[in-house]
Amino acid sequence: MSAEERLRVGRRTVVVTRPDKVLLPADGITKSDLADYYRLAADAMVPQLRPEGIEGQSFMRKDVPDHFPDWFHRVELPKADGTVTYAVGDEPAALVYLAGQACITPHRFVSRADRPHHPGRMVFDLDPADDDFGASARQP
Template identity: 55%
Template sequence: MTTGTLTVRAGRRSLDIHRPDKVLFPSEGDGGGYRKGDLVAYYRAVAPFMLPHLRGRPLMLERHPDGIDGPRFMQKNVPEHYPDWIKRVEVSKEGGTVTHLVCDDVATLVLLADQACITPHRWLSRSGQPHRPDRLVFDLDPSAGDDFAAVREAALLLGELLDELRLRSAPMTTGSRGLHLVVPLDGHQDFDEVRGFAKDVADHLAEAHPDRLTTAARKKDRGERLYLDVQRNGYAQTAVAPFAVRAKPGAPVAVPISWDQLDDPDLDARRWTIADAVEQARTDPWAGLMGRGRALGPAARRLDGLRTRRPTHPKIDQDD
């Protein structure tokens, strides 16, 4: 049955969920599929942990109205029929402007789930300063297959280097194939400066481990080496939001983790799903980290100093 509506309370609003029994994630083997009502329930439950990572940021919405086996729509502009209480921000793009949705409250998150937005992708800057990111993201995916051991190794090497540069960083499973390493910034540099710094870091690490890591943009030039991808650090680029569900079988979730959890040999990119991601959220693995962004100037100078010697990447107290 995929008809009817379900009224749910979301913050100070009551919203009608249309066709809550519609299957978005088909069953697999003995596992039951997930319906739109399940997606709504998950986003309501995870909202206290997810909203701090969304507030004030333009979003790109990945919608699957007929479930993950149907067509995918990447939505940037806010449709006219969305309610007036939905927050919007107009940002400049090449050739004009785009009006993005901003999700600041649980009601908006629930409405997006009702619209079969399975995955919100966020900007790395906020609407008040769209050209100045306060997040830097390294995207780590295996070169082929599901070699998560190579992803884990690259994340540890990159985290140690960032420690040496005295930049805090935090890992997140993507719910797809790999990890994101997120670095909070103070928002004083523009995207060109941030992406340039990220590329310098990636180049330095790849030069230190040329048999395992690469920054080669062309797949044919990478071989079996893991690609250190910094391309998300550009104006109007997006990254999957923490605690976002992915349009993959089983409804995996992009989940922030601690560095200790990265040592778990059973960890992989799809470790958590909508069935248990809220439990991980309650552990608050990024506690206090994202609100303490640093400037890149001192880190860039430290990186310049490292280029004259072989990197050793010792651990440094992140509170120095």
């Protein structure tokens, strides 16, 4: 198992640690596979993650860890008992970096960072009650 993989994404080099780590065992999908997918899908994904927030680009993730690289954009927003620092994934390298953090399902914020209490988008997260989408889809 290799300790890390260095991927060139645009003008950035993203390090994926433990690229051989299996994230989805049933399919054998590794962190490296996810990073490759995000890199290939970035042209379609990044525009969907930009709700015209901070300087027109944003993708929110709660509580950015201190180890995220300096180039990874962040925004701090209030919450009930303090603040949350969100990640702003505004470029393909950010998606690849998130894959390296084993972020399998990035959830986009539904409002702009400068107007957090005024959502501009509605998202339906249609998770089945169990692991079988087929059975859930057949329910009346």
